[in-house]
Amino acid sequence: MSDSVTLTIDEQTVAVPAGTTLLKAAQQLGEEIPTICFHDHCTANALCRSCVVEVEGARTLVASCVAQATQGMKVHTRSEKVERSRRTILEMLDSAVDLSEAPEILSMIEDYGADRERFPGAERREVPLLDDNPMYIRDYSKCVLCWRCVQVCAEDAQYTYAINFEGRGFETQIGTFFDKPMPETTCVFCGQCVGVCPTGALKPKREFMLDQGIAPADLGVMSSGRKRRKRTLAQP
Ligand code: SF4
Numbered sequence: 001m002s003d004s005v006t007l008t009i010d011e012q013t014v015a016v017p018a019g020t021t022l023l024k025a026a027q028q029l030g031e032e033i034p035t036i037c038f039h040d041h042c043t044a045n046a047l048c049r050s051c052v053v054e055v056e057g058a059r060t061l062v063a064s065c066v067a068q069a070t071q072g073m074k075v076h077t078r079s080e081k082v083e084r085s086r087r088t089i090l091e092m093l094d095s096a097v098d099l100s101e102a103p104e105i106l107s108m109i110e111d112y113g114a115d116r117e118r119f120p121g122a123e124r125r126e127v128p129l130l131d132d133n134p135m136y137i138r139d140y141s142k143c144v145l146c147w148r149c150v151q152v153c154a155e156d157a158q159y160t161y162a163i164n165f166e167g168r169g170f171e172t173q174i175g176t177f178f179d180k181p182m183p184e185t186t187c188v189f190c191g192q193c194v195g196v197c198p199t200g201a202l203k204p205k206r207e208f209m210l211d212q213g214i215a216p217a218d219l220g221v222m223s224s225g226r227k228r229r230k231r232t233l234a235q236p
Contacts, residue, residue, distance in 0.1 A: 007073035022064035023051055026077055033077055034086065034108050037146035038065045039196055042156045047147055050086055050108070054079045061085055087112045095119035096170075098142045101200025105144070123170065132181035135189045137208045140173045142201040149193035149202060150174060162187035 006015045009026050016025045021044070026033050036048035046063035053064045056074040061082060064075075076082065090105070091114045099105050109116065130138040145165075153160050162185040166175040176185045194202045203211075 005069050005071040005073075007069050007071070007075060009075045010077055016069050018068075020069050022053055022055075022062070022067050022069055022073075022075055025069045026053075026064065026075075031077055033064050034111075035065060036105060036108075036144060036198065037148065039148050042148050042151045042196065045147055045151070047145070048089070050089055052082060052085055053077045054082050083112060087114045090114040091116070091118040093144055095122040096125050097144055097199075098125075098139075099144075099199065101142060102144070102198060104198060125170075125173075127173065130182075131205075131208075133183050133187075133189070134205060135191070136194050136202055136204050138174075138182075139201050139203070142199045143174060144199055144201075145172060145174070146198060148196040148198070152192040152196050153187075157192050158188070158190055160186050160188055160190070163193070 004015050004017050005020075006013060007025065008014070009022070009029055009031060012029050014025055014029050016028060020028075023033050023035070023038070023044075033051045033053065035051045037046075038044055038048075038051060044065040046066045049061075049063060051064045052061035053067075054076040055062055055067070056076075064077070086108070090109050090112055093099065093105065094109060094114065094116050095118065099109075108114075125141050125143070127140045130140070147165075150163055150165065152158060153163050162182070163174050163176055165172055166179075167173055176182060176187075182189075191204075194204060197203075
């Protein structure tokens with residue numbers, strides 16, 4: 001088997017090592033495919049579908065974060081079909097989730113000309129903010145279910161398994177087992193989940209309190225908390 005494959009992406013030819021994903025092959029050409037759930041330090045999971053591309057001969061659009069380049073493939077990253085699909089995903093997300101602190105997604109909405117009023121009256125994900133520990137808050141009304149926090153809490157980084165998906169369909173959200181407060185779970189407050197969250201759904205307690213207009217001098221919260229985190233993965 002050859003070690004490299006040659007394909008065309010948006011009419012440009014590129015050779016990449018076998019096993020390279022279409023997302024990475026496009027990046028090699030300087031083409032940026034938009035992503036939401038993808039993070040360089042997490043296992044790609046193709047959940048958000050914003051990175052879909054059109055492959056000639058394929059029946060459906062394929063998620064470029066997991067689809068591998070093959071010899072002779074012809075890929076289109078911004079065809080009309082692709083743009084319509086991405087636009088619809090953004091419109092659906094915007095109709096249900098508070099994206100006010102998700103700058104990358106807001107810029108995608110702008111870039112794709114997503115209609116923010118396309119689904120008027122749609123049910124919104126409105127859940128109470130969870131403030132149950134001294135280190136970070138959880139505001140799942142801002143959660144796009146990208147799964148990054150669950151992945152870094154598990155095999156992608158920390159092997160702690162404090163959080164997971166719970167619920168079904170529209171009610172799906174991230175939570176702890178039996179909805180236990182975070183201090184009663186296996187959470188070690190490493191901060192990995194906060195570091196990879198793209199939407200502000202997870203936020204350091206100090207930042208949250210400053211957002212509420214509480215003066216830095218009045219913030220005693222960090223000194224009374226547990227030890228500071230070991231390391232935090234950077235945003236992509
Ligand atoms: S809380 Fe943040 S990182 Fe976790 S699934 Fe929601 S948006 Fe993604």
